[in-house]
Amino acid sequence: xxxxxxxxxxxxxxxxxxxxxxxxxxxxxxxxxxxxxxxxxxxxxxxxxxxxxxxxxxxxxxxxxxxxxxxxxxxxxxxxxxxxxxxxxxxxxxxxxxxxxxxxxxxxxxxxxxxxxxxxxxxxxx
Amino acid sequence: xxxxxxxxxxxxxxxxxxxxxxxxxxxxxxxxxxxxxxxxxxxxxxxxxxxxxxxxxxxxxxxxxxxxxxxxxxxxxxxxxxxxxxxxxxxxxxxxxxxxxxxxxxxxxxxxxxxxxxxxxxxxxxxxxxxxxxxxxxxxxxxxxxxxxxxxxxxxxxxxxxxxxxxxxxxxxxxxxxxxxxxxxxxxxxxxxxxxxxxxxxxxxxxxxxxxxxxxxxxxxxxxxxxxxxxxxxxxxxxxxxxxxxxxxxxxxxxxxxxxxxxxxxxxxxxxxxxxxxxxxxxxxxxxxxxxxxxxxxxxxxxxxxxxxxxxxxxxxxxxxxxxxxxxxxxxxxxxxxxxxxxxxxxxxxxxxxxxxxxxxxxxxxxxxxxxxxxxxxxxxxxxxxxxxxxxxxxxxxxxxxxxxxxxxxxxxxxxxxxxxxxxxxxxxxxxxxxxxxxxxxxxxxxxxxxxxxxxxxxxxxxxxxxxxxxxxxxxxxxxxxxxxxxxxxxxxxxxxxxxxxxxxxxxxxxxxxxxxxxxxxxxxxxxxxxxxxxxxxxxxxxxxxxxxxxxxxxxxxxxxxxxxxxxxxxxxxxxxxxxxxxxxxxxxxxxxxxxxxxx
Numbered sequence: 001x002x003x004x005x006x007x008x009x010x011x012x013x014x015x016x017x018x019x020x021x022x023x024x025x026x027x028x029x030x031x032x033x034x035x036x037x038x039x040x041x042x043x044x045x046x047x048x049x050x051x052x053x054x055x056x057x058x059x060x061x062x063x064x065x066x067x068x069x070x071x072x073x074x075x076x077x078x079x080x081x082x083x084x085x086x087x088x089x090x091x092x093x094x095x096x097x098x099x100x101x102x103x104x105x106x107x108x109x110x111x112x113x114x115x116x117x118x119x120x121x122x123x124x125x126x
Numbered sequence: 127x128x129x130x131x132x133x134x135x136x137x138x139x140x141x142x143x144x145x146x147x148x149x150x151x152x153x154x155x156x157x158x159x160x161x162x163x164x165x166x167x168x169x170x171x172x173x174x175x176x177x178x179x180x181x182x183x184x185x186x187x188x189x190x191x192x193x194x195x196x197x198x199x200x201x202x203x204x205x206x207x208x209x210x211x212x213x214x215x216x217x218x219x220x221x222x223x224x225x226x227x228x229x230x231x232x233x234x235x236x237x238x239x240x241x242x243x244x245x246x247x248x249x250x251x252x253x254x255x256x257x258x259x260x261x262x263x264x265x266x267x268x269x270x271x272x273x274x275x276x277x278x279x280x281x282x283x284x285x286x287x288x289x290x291x292x293x294x295x296x297x298x299x300x301x302x303x304x305x306x307x308x309x310x311x312x313x314x315x316x317x318x319x320x321x322x323x324x325x326x327x328x329x330x331x332x333x334x335x336x337x338x339x340x341x342x343x344x345x346x347x348x349x350x351x352x353x354x355x356x357x358x359x360x361x362x363x364x365x366x367x368x369x370x371x372x373x374x375x376x377x378x379x380x381x382x383x384x385x386x387x388x389x390x391x392x393x394x395x396x397x398x399x400x401x402x403x404x405x406x407x408x409x410x411x412x413x414x415x416x417x418x419x420x421x422x423x424x425x426x427x428x429x430x431x432x433x434x435x436x437x438x439x440x441x442x443x444x445x446x447x448x449x450x451x452x453x454x455x456x457x458x459x460x461x462x463x464x465x466x467x468x469x470x471x472x473x474x475x476x477x478x479x480x481x482x483x484x485x486x487x488x489x490x491x492x493x494x495x496x497x498x499x500x501x502x503x504x505x506x507x508x509x510x511x512x513x514x515x516x517x518x519x520x521x522x523x524x525x526x527x528x529x530x531x532x533x534x535x536x537x538x539x540x541x542x543x544x545x546x547x548x549x550x551x552x553x554x555x556x557x558x559x560x561x562x563x564x565x566x567x568x569x570x571x572x573x574x575x576x577x578x579x580x581x582x583x584x585x586x587x588x589x590x591x592x593x594x595x596x597x598x599x600x601x602x603x604x605x606x607x608x609x610x611x612x613x614x615x616x617x618x619x620x621x622x623x624x625x626x627x628x629x630x631x632x633x634x635x636x637x638x639x640x641x642x643x644x645x646x647x648x649x650x651x652x653x654x655x656x657x658x659x660x661x662x663x664x665x666x667x668x669x670x671x672x673x674x675x676x677x678x679x680x681x682x683x684x685x686x687x688x689x690x691x692x693x694x695x696x697x698x699x700x701x702x703x704x705x706x707x708x709x710x711x712x713x714x715x716x717x718x719x720x721x722x723x724x725x726x
Contacts, residue, residue, distance in 0.1 A: 013502055013505070013506060015506045015510070016502070016505055016506050016509060018513075019506065019509035019510050019512070019513040020509055022513045022516065022517065023509060023512050023513050023516060026513075026516040026517075058498060087497050087498045087500075087501035087502055087505070088494060088497060088498060110501045110502065110504070110505045111501055111504040111505040111507075111508045111536060111540055112505065112508070113508055113512065113533070114509065114512045
């Protein structure tokens with residue numbers, strides 16, 4: 001049996017984090033770590049070395065792109081793929097797969113369903 | 127006897143000359159009537175003669191009648207002629223009644239006046255003959271006639287009349303044998319005396335009249351130069367809109383002489399419409415007696431004019447007898463007004479554009495904020511119901527359905543936000559060559575399910591296999607999608623959507639088609655025309671102008687965001703294209719897109 005992939009979700013919406021964790025883990029494919037702060041997220045990334053990071057772009061305090069910058073600067077985290085979650089782009093703008101790669105990063109337009117999210121994660125981790 | 131013959135011959139010659147003069151006079155009068163160009167001269171004389179009123183003539187006439195009757199009744203003749211004297215008096219008195227009943231205006235007529243003088247002269251001669259008063263001071267009554275005749279402007283006529291009278295009187299004296307007696311010299315002196323008095327009267331009156339006419343002429347000259355020197359067209363017309371006179375401006379405009387224009391109808395120089403308008407206004411001036419003015423376009427002269435119609439009234443009755451028209455060229459004013467209107471429209475358009483840009487910027491800020499604020503909770507809802515679905519025990523079909531419904535509602539809400547974001551955002555367009563027919567087919571495939579469900583027939587009419595436009599593929603697809611969806615929504619009971627694509631030439635000046643730098647299409651330039659026509663319920667006329675406005679929708683709640691058509695309009699405008707709509711209620715709606723060709 002294939003081992004579960006470790007996903008780190010950094011989003012300031014606590015409820016969103018709770019539901020995403022529940023839904024992704026329900027698929028049986030993922031272990032999900034969640035945090036609502038950028039700083040905590042960086043710490044977790046360095047400690048837990050997740051396979052993929054879901055990162056909210058628009059957060060109070062340290063914003064998503066600042067977090068991504070720090071992660072890419074650190075040798076131990078720079079290889080971890082980062083997927084931005086954002087409410088500011090539309091699905092058409094990020095393409096039919098609800099995802100776009102701009103400047104080396106992947107974007108997912110909110111709102112997204114579990115099915116769409118899983119498709120994207122699988123695609124990246126392939 | 128020989129003397130009598132000489133006298134007869136002289137009288138005959140005199141009478142012939144008199145007849146000749148009368149004929150000349152008639153000829154002159156006729157000429158004056160025939161040549162309305164001399165209206166002013168005639169008017170001048172008529173003005174002078176207007177001083178001879180009916181009242182004056184009547185008083186003198188009555189005086190002459192009374193004196194003549196008195197002298198006739200109480201004259202020395204008491205024989206068979208008496209009865210004739212009475213008849214003469216009755217006839218003469220009745221002539222006063224005749225004068226009383228003749229309308230005033232006839233006394234201005236020279237002919238009547240001259241006949242009246244001639245009549246009196248004749249009657250005095252007859253009276254003298256009948257009463258046998260030829261030798262008395264009866265003849266002095268003729269001086270009243272001289273006084274009356276001198277009121278005329280014609281000294282010539284006065285002299286003719288007096289000479290004729292003197293001859294007749296001389297003949298009567300001769301017949302009565304009064305010239306041969308001891309008083310013969312005294313009697314014969316009366317004749318030159320009468321002529322001298324007539325001359326004197328004539329000269330005095332003529333001098334006075336000449337003075338008056340000189341000052342009138344000067345004043346007339348002053349007004350004439352005023353009328354002639356102006357750049358305005360001035361003319362007079364009668365009740366039937368026939369020209370009575372015209373100033374040199376009118377003549378030079380039409381290249382005619384006054385004789386050619388006078389007597390012609392207004393319609394000879396103006397279009398039917400202009401004549402109708404003018405006749406209506408002239409009629410009002412005749413009826414009301416007050417002036418009016420209006421702006422009109424003179425087709426023949428190709429100019430805008432301001433026409434002022436003023437009544438010319440009879441001095442005695444105040445009845446309108448003619449209309450004076452002053453026609454002022456207002457082309458410069460009209461041009462200036464046009465220019466002003468155009469500038470105003472341009473400014474208004476610029477202002478509208480500014481407002482629109484400002485509105486869009488505000489909408490953009492609002493949309494971004496809204497998107498973030500609403501999409502996050504939407505995300506929680508979606509994830510939340512999915513979580514519920516995953517964790518719910520004893521899940522039944524109703525739970526599944528409910529979850530699906532909630533997810534659909536979230537999607538709809540998200541669609542509104544998406545449209546709103548797109549509408550307000552000015553992202554960079556990615557222009558490329560797009561095969562418009564192919565793109566239409568692809569769009570139709572995307573909504574094929576809806577088309578089949580609603581039993582809608584699609585009729586494609588592409589003039590060429592491949593027609594390429596310069597466009598952002600995704601955005602143009604969005605426009606086609608919105609228009610097709612609109613058509614489908616308009617036909618709940620099914621129908622037909624006709625799609626026509628053709629290459630065309632910009633032939634007519636419309637909004638954004640013309641020669642200005644800001645125009646999207648130049649006249650004669652190539653454009654791609656896409657028509658999407660449905661056989662749906664149509665759009666009411668009052669709503670048609672606002673279908674492209676944001677948040678306007680006729681669809682029931684939840685079915686439309688009110689942004690579809692405005693988004694289409696915005697996108698096409700950003701493609702430097704034009705979108706129009708035509709509709710007939712319960713019949714059809716046609717959207718016409720004019721797009722830039724790819725090789726432009």
